[in-house]
Amino acid sequence: MSADHEIENLLHEERHFAPSAEFAKQAIAKPSLYEEAKTDRLGFWAKQARKLHWHKPFTQTLDWSNPPFAKWFADGQLNISYNCLDRHVEAGNGDRTAIFFEGEPGDSKEITYAELTRQVKKTANALIDLGIKPGDRVAIYLPMIPEAVIAMQAVARIGAVHSVIFGGFSAESLSSRIEDAEAKLVITADGGFRKGKASALKPAVDEALSAGKCASVKNVLVVRRTNQDVDWVEGRDVEWSQAVGEASDEHEAKPFDAEHPLFILYTSGTTGKPKGILHTSGGYLTQAAYTHKNVFDLHADSDVYWCTADIGWITGHSYVAYGPLANGASQVIYEGTPETPDWGRWWSIVQKYGVSILYTAPTAIRSFMKLGSQIPNEYNLETIRVLGSVGEPINPEAWMWYRKHIGGSHAPIMDTWWQTETGAIMVSPLPGITTLKPGSAQHPLPGIEAEVLDDEGNVLGRGHAGLLVLTEPWPSMLRGIWKDPERFKETYWSKFEGQYFAGDGAKWDEEGDLWLLGRVDDVMNVSGHRLSTAEIESALVSHHYVAEAAVVGAKDETTGQAVVAFVILRQNQLDAAGSDADVSKILRDHVSKEIGPIARPRTIIVVKELPKTRSGKIMRRLLRDVAEDRPIGDVTTLADTSVMDLISGKLSAGASD
Ligand code: WTA
Secondary structure (H helix, E strand, C coil): CCCHHHHHHHHCCCCCECCCHHHHHHCCCCCHHHHHHHHCHHHHHHHHHCCCCCCECCCCCEECCCCCCCEECCCCEECHHHHHHHHHHHHHHCCCEEEEEECCCCCEEEEEHHHHHHHHHHHHHHHHHCCCCCCCEEEEECCCCHHHHHHHHHHHHCCCEEEECCCCCCHHHHHHHHHHHCCCEEEEECEEEECCEEEECHHHHHHHCCCCCCCCCCEEEEECCCCCCCCCCCCCEEEHHHHHHCCCCCCCCCCEECCCEEEEEEECCCCCCCEEEEEECHHHHHHHHHHHHHHCCCCCCCCEEEECCCCCCHHHHHHHHHHHHHCCCEEEEECCCCCCCCCCHHHHHHHHHCCCEEEECHHHHHHHHHHCCHHHHCCCCCCCCEEEEECCCCCHHHHHHHHHHHCCCCCCEEEEECCCCCCCCCECCCCCCCCECCCCCECECCCCCEEEECCCCCECCCCCEEEEEECCCCCCCCCEECCCHHHHHHHHHCCCCCCEEEEEEEEECCCCCEEEEEECCCEEEECCEEEEHHHHHHHHHCCCCEEEEEEEEEEECCCEEEEEEEEEECHHHHHHHCCHHHHHHHHHHHHHHHCCHHHCCCEEEECCCCCEECCCCECHHHHHHHHCCCCCCCCCCECCCCHHHHHHHHHHCCCCC
């Protein structure tokens, strides 16, 4: 935890924002939640779970007899999609808008709960016609269009398991995820609109399935969004408009066990191979719904909620596809990027739909902040009453800007800490209750138990930085890593016996507020997206120019961290490779192609040697010093102490990209 001086500054944060009496009065969350959960944690979760509809009520809340394999509400049965759709229609809310869709080119569509239910039923029937059975895996590779949510809900409705793959991932990443999950069907689109143009998706699917790869895939279901020309494989490819259009709109949601698998979502770990995080049904939906309602103070009959996350990430699962629908919320879904046609787009959407709850990431806030407040000031944002932040620590400066310029100096900001693995929000203030402090995620939610430990597992009190652990199981916890129970145990449960190690540094301040200090492992956080150093290194060495590569995350003003790669070229490629600038471009493009544009290194530095210990371990700490332009730390454990002079000399000679 090298940022100690910064932590000390943060701890001197003296700005506090207490909720107004007016807000507190109408707030959904009551202070009694904390007491209830403290007194009887399992009873508390059972009560939250009972807010869902159970076809067969559960009698047992938690089975933790075989840790770390938890079972929640195990003898109960429910249907996820029934809970998100049919029950609202049956309760008389069929006319409520479920989705306000805004396409990037400016087309828009309003979909009521009744219509969304109908579409999901038709899609469920289409999937059944394609031979999809409970437990089968379906890969989803779609832009942010209503069909993305419809597809997820339909897969869940019939008890199949979805694996959503972010549209920004390459064909390579797509095929390794499809193969790992042995998906039977891929749902995709011709393309989507991004940055003012049609951006293709189907070609990546075709490439992912080419040359005998992904043999498990029987069909590809294709939504037409951009009407680009696409290649068509007869017998394999199926038009969504035809399959779904012609399917019956009658479909009864059947109950599944609470522990029936709901989805796999791949995320970066500390090795080159992404992990398929597995989530199941009852516990996941319980906590997604509970947190969505309480953390955002959702008043479903009057709020307009907008989470800007893509369905390719966990935030798009829990806080677009599931939580809001379980709560009967009306939500905005926007297809495109924030700068199209200009940087006022988001604020024009807020104004158009009267968005009252906005949930986004610090990286976006910092981008807006850099451009100045005059852009949001041109729009009417008065409807906003609650703000959320997720994905990385939000620096107090960005927090203050967000509150003032987006939140009209009154909207409370919920800084929510959680992970793909936790499934739902774990640490966050509660609106109307918590006195807010810029930059701190503040408290574990009612029902969640967290501690900060030192390396030996001792509990640290206030004022000491250490490692964040979750000390008790929670309903939306991951149930494992797909096909890899050993890695599941090893990654999360072996460092501290019986406790979940999150991989994040944290510290309670003197007032008992929790500060998140970033990853302590080789996982980077670029624009709120997780990337592993190992994954990018293996992409780099897969290029024939590269003999060795070391990747570090360096501080970046906008993206939080940026990917900086140090590479050693193969001797016999030096002539072919050309200048450092050429090499840099080629390798950046290569990583983008191998993993996806989000992994594209910001900087590539060609070096002759990498700093290694005598046992051959790369000392990333030193590379991070170089990447962040700091004086280089202790080099005495290096096998060759002159290496760092060479590297930093190289950098000051201007070889970086
Ligand atoms: C980081 C995203 C500080 C953290 C939901 C975590 C945060 C990783 C916050 C998970 C926050 C997320 N404050 N750090 N409010 N939210 N993180 O799996 O390092 O994409 O471990 O889930 O993001 O990223 P993931």
